[in-house]
Amino acid sequence: MVTVSSRRRPGRPAGGKQVVDRELVLDAAERSIRRDGPLVSLEAIALEAGVTKPVIYARIGGRTELSNALSARLADRIVQSVLSAIADQPVGRSALVLFLAANLETVAANRELFLYVTGGSSDDSPQRSLYLASQSAAPLAAQLSQWRADTGHNPAVGEAWSYAIIGMLQLTSLWWLNQVELTAQGLAEQLAELLWSGLRTPPVA
Amino acid sequence: MVTVSSRRRPGRPAGGKQVVDRELVLDAAERSIRRDGPLVSLEAIALEAGVTKPVIYARIGGRTELSNALSARLADRIVQSVLSAIADQPVGRSALVLFLAANLETVAANRELFLYVTGGSSDDSPQRSLYLASQSAAPLAAQLSQWRADTGHNPAVGEAWSYAIIGMLQLTSLWWLNQVELTAQGLAEQLAELLWSGLRTPPVA
DNA sequence: GGGTAAACGTACTGTAGGTACGTATGCGCT
DNA sequence: AGCGCATACGTACCTACAGTACGTTTACCC
Incomplete structure (x- = not known):
């Protein structure tokens, strides 16, 4: 009928x-x-x-593919934003700050989309969360491995480190989106301090 | 009827x-x-x-509260495992490795629960993911701030750093659970290298 | 011994993802 | 020009699951 x-x-x-x-x-x-x-x-x-x-x-x-497609969109925006931020920048602490700040600002500019992608309600969120991360992680891993090799260090850590950095940004962003009294620049500086110098900060003189 | x-x-x-x-x-x-x-x-x-x-x-x-309760369970197991691993250990790189390894091993021992909690399918996964993280992050933040203050550094970074470390572990775990050729110890070493010494590794002599 | 409250299962509602089917339209083929 | 077929789409449906109203049974207590 x-x-x-x-x-x-x-x-x-x-x-x-x-x-x-x-x-x-x-x-x-x-x-x-x-x-x-x-x-x-x-x-x-x-x-x-x-x-x-x-x-x-x-x-x-379907819902799963929709979530994946939106993840890919967000990942692409983040990667583009990051790439244009660190273009022609020598590897170093200031480039790291630019990387982190660009990442955070893009997340903030796509707040709801970020929350949808990281939280979503699909049937395989963990895999999608990983899928999103892998898109950002792949180029980062290549960069890291290359740089490690250039400086005479073990490049094998590149992959794990890239997921580590992306994960750090992902959860920190989630936390930061609920904070009001902290700018993207300020948070980027704090994270850069940890990522660049590590916890082993020598005692101040 | x-x-x-x-x-x-x-x-x-x-x-x-x-x-x-x-x-x-x-x-x-x-x-x-x-x-x-x-x-x-x-x-x-x-x-x-x-x-x-x-x-x-x-x-x-309800579903949301169930997810929260399970998150709390997992967080508690992780915190307990970590605390007993680093008990009576002086702050330093080896304690950091123990911390990371204990965390990874507990996640692996609760694989499905971890996937449920981090991915889930509730109506507010991002908030729950953050909720889970905050349970582990709170004690860590206290430790970090204390240590920073003791060594004469700015303790204000403690909160952001704790979320950074938890986030790093969270996503890295997700990635690691799909890898076969990497032990918890091996991954813990790689992450400790990054967290302890930072990216600014001086060129090898 | 009767009344009351605790405890629980049955059966329902609402909503959302996913799908079968019918219908309208344009293109190609004769 | 006209006919058939593939294309594109909406209607209506099915199923599964979260959440809830209500009735029924049992124990406790006066």
């Missing part, structure tokens, strides 16, 4: 082309998340995109 | 006492998670505990 409603009738739309493409669906998902929080339903996202649920499934492929 | 089934009839059980208490429910939840993964339903957990859903609500208070 098909109920004829007053809404748009089903069928192929004018032009023979898709009403929305994958990117527009993701845009709609981002808007929905920003407006309604990380718990938006797929139906609300579909409504925001001007289509219905099955279209989301055709373009994206 | 009440259907009389062949199962246990409703009513107060023998003894006038509760069939299960809060801890037994949490035990059942842990078993269910270990057996069926992080996606177990409350009904499955109730079945495992030998009761029904409303009892879960009476003892715990």
